[in-house]
Amino acid sequence: MTSPNENPPVVGVLLAAGAGSRLGRGPKALLRKPNGQSLLGSALAALRGGGCTQVVVVLGADATRVTEQVNEPGATVLVNEHWATGMGSSFAMGMGAVPDGAAALVALVDQPGMSAALVRRIASEHRAGRITAAGYRRDDASLRRGHPVIFAPEKIPAAAAAASGDAGARDYLAAHRELVDLVDCSDLDAGMDIDTVADLEALGWK
Secondary structure: OOOOOOOOOEEEEEEEOOOOOOOOOOOHHHOEOOOOOEHHHHHHHHHHHOOOOEEEEEEEOEHHHHHOOOOOOOOEEEEOOOHHHOHHHHHHHHHHOOOOOOEEEEEEOOOOOOOHHHHHHHHHHOOOOOEEEEEEEOOOOOEEEEEEEEEOHHHHHHHHHHOOOOOOOHHHHHHOHHHEEEEEOOOOOOOOOOOOHHHHHHHOOO
16 A cells, blocks of 8 residues: 555556558557667666556557567556557556556657656656646747656546547546646657658658
8 A cells, every 4th residue: 555645656558559550661669769779669668767667568450569579577468459449448458457556657659759767757746646747848838748647546547438539548638637737848858759751750760
């Protein structure tokens, strides 16, 4: 049990089920960064290096091949047979695997700039009973909510139940803005995810 003055353990929930159809290069989890590291490997290293006590990886498209690239000892791999219905089903599956009493840090495999430092920052700012999200500066200097997002243990069931289609937690977060704390991570990352070839070009990748 966690005492009232002690932060609960944080479990990483890595959503990596998509086929990457818009990008046209197979599952984005297997996409290689310029340094040769896969997006999957990079995300796993960031989550564990950032303090997650364990990691749940939700796969879907080409799951057998992607599973072979899960190089994090002790990671729990789940295969969402309904991945094609959208992120919502993967989000709900991953959240359902978080142990009772633990907070869930939800991350996307296609966010190449996520680092251990970024994960540590939002985890250190997380408060009991709250939802904590990384924020990134817009051109007008306002903070835009992005990923990762930490859900306090008691918020996990409702967030999972509200997930549908490709929305993931979006509808739940929009309906509970008063619970969400943004942590400025603009100095660590731009919060960009990779969806298209244009995104790769913007990153300077080939």
